Amino acid sequence: MKVGISSTGTSLESNVDMRFGRCPYFIIYDTESNDFEHIENQSRQAMGGAGIQAAQMIIDKKVGVVITGNVGPNAHRVLGSANIKIYSGITGTVKDAIEKLKKDEFKETAGPDVPSHFGTG
Amino acid sequence: MILSVASGKGGTGKTTVAVNLALSVGFCQFMDYDVEAPNAAFFLKPDIKHIQKVEMKHPYFLKEVCNACGKCAEFCNFNAVAVAGDEVIFFPELCHGCGGCLLVCPEGAVREKDVEIGKIKKGFSKPGINFYMGDLKPGYMRTISVQAALDKFIEKDILIIIDCPPGTSCPMVFSVKDSDYCILVTEPTPYGLNDLLISIEVLKDMGIPYGVIINRDGIGNDEVENYCRKNNIKILLKIPNDMEVAKYYSRGESMLDYDISWKGKFENILKEIKKDVRK
Known part of the structure; x- marks a missing residue:
């Protein structure tokens, strides 16, 4: 299964970014092969709909689980429609987050936890 | 003046x-x-x-015709359209009414209507x-x-x-x-x-x-x-x-x-x- 993590940087030592739509990078981690890649988040500079665009990218990458700091209503709706599990409110390094996910320590986020435009500016 | x-x-x-x-x-x-x-x-x-x-034109999507190919979402520069699973999600507040999604849809699944x-x-x-x-x-x-x-x-x-x-x-x-x-x-x-x-x-x-x-x-x-x-x-x-x-x-x-x-x-x-x- 592929995991998409909003990240402040390009390595597993980077922190989980508190923004979903406007984080600088996404780490896409494969829990079967333990391989990962980083993707620069093109939505970061979007005038509007950054969360929607980022969610679309996550879907296109065939990600099954998203780990992030906060997720807004639009991104939540798009990810939810694609049956992608969302774990938000996560802090610490990307590596720790993946370990916790593997140990099944996270609770799924039922709804958006920040209003629209939270990660702007 | x-x-x-x-x-x-x-x-x-x-x-x-x-x-x-x-x-x-x-x-x-x-x-x-x-x-x-x-x-x-x-x-x-x-x-x-x-x-x-x-008023301006907004698209709407015919579910029975749409095959969720995602071309509309890919085209939309304003992120007003997303395709998730087999569903098109439209965000009207982001739409600029350009009609691009209608033009790029290969299935003819997009129509337009006037909205205030x-x-x-x-x-x-x-x-x-x-x-x-x-x-x-x-x-x-x-x-x-x-x-x-x-x-x-x-x-x-x-x-x-x-x-x-x-x-x-x-x-x-x-x-x-x-x-x-x-x-x-x-x-x-x-x-x-x-x-x-x-x-x-x-x-x-x-x-x-x-x-x-x-x-x-x-x-x-x-x-x-x-x-x-x-x-x-x-x-x-x-x-x-x-x-x-x-x-x-x-x-x-x-x-x-x-x-x-x-x-x-x-x-x-x-x-x-x-x-x-x-x-």
């Missing part, structure tokens, strides 16, 4: 100047182009007689002001579409006063584009000066003559005034920082209500402006 009232910084007194100028001149057409937050009506108290919808994005309100204010305002529907990003609808009501051979939105981005540029002259309202603070300079750059680029009104004169420092003098920019008026003026404003009353001598001052501004207008 089209006379616009703009500023970089918000809250410097655009509406105060535009409204009091209109009331001083008496006969003109007043247009509130600050469609995201129109407020001139609080002061001019127009008798609104006509309300007209502003705002209103144009027309009325009459005393003594002889034809009043127009645009009112954008909250949550929509179609500021310029509503302003473009206002454009159609601009008459010829009458003084048009345009109350512009703050800032120097597209909505401001659109509001001043046909102006023969633009009044820049600023306050004598570093923030006021910074945004004044940006506004001046915009107007220079557009070839629109301009002059400055300093509001809340007495606060801050002399830098706005020094800059204007050094660069031969006309200071049309200074409005002192006066608690009484603020009190009248907060009740929706004009500066003329407070002190009728403002009428003559604003009429003089118009005379000054006429010397410098484009055309």
Whole structure:
């Protein structure tokens, strides 16, 4: 299964970014092969709909689980429609987050936890 | 003559100047182009007689025809369309109505319908002001579409006063584009000066003559005034920082209500402006 993590940087030592739509990078981690890649988040500079665009990218990458700091209503709706599990409110390094996910320590986020435009500016 | 009232910084007194100028001149057409937050009506108290919808095209998606290929979402530069699973999700507040999703859909699953994005309100204010305002529907990003609808009501051979939105981005540029002259309202603070300079750059680029009104004169420092003098920019008026003026404003009353001598001052501004207008 592929995991998409909003990240402040390009390595597993980077922190989980508190923004979903406007984080600088996404780490896409494969829990079967333990391989990962980083993707620069093109939505970061979007005038509007950054969360929607980022969610679309996550879907296109065939990600099954998203780990992030906060997720807004639009991104939540798009990810939810694609049956992608969302774990938000996560802090610490990307590596720790993946370990916790593997140990099944996270609770799924039922709804958006920040209003629209939270990660702007 | 089209006379616009703009500023970089918000809250410097655009509406105060535009409204009091209109009331001083008496006969003109007043247009509130600050469609995201129109407020001139609080002061001019127009008798609104006509309300007209502003509409744009929005797509809708035929579920039974759509195969969720995602071409529409890929095309949309404004992220108004997403495709998740077998579902198209449309975010109307982000749509610019370009119709691109309809063009790129290989299945013919996209149709268009008219939706309301705002209103144009027309009325009459005393003594002889034809009043127009645009009112954008909250949550929509179609500021310029509503302003473009206002454009159609601009008459010829009458003084048009345009109350512009703050800032120097597209909505401001659109509001001043046909102006023969633009009044820049600023306050004598570093923030006021910074945004004044940006506004001046915009107007220079557009070839629109301009002059400055300093509001809340007495606060801050002399830098706005020094800059204007050094660069031969006309200071049309200074409005002192006066608690009484603020009190009248907060009740929706004009500066003329407070002190009728403002009428003559604003009429003089118009005379000054006429010397410098484009055309």
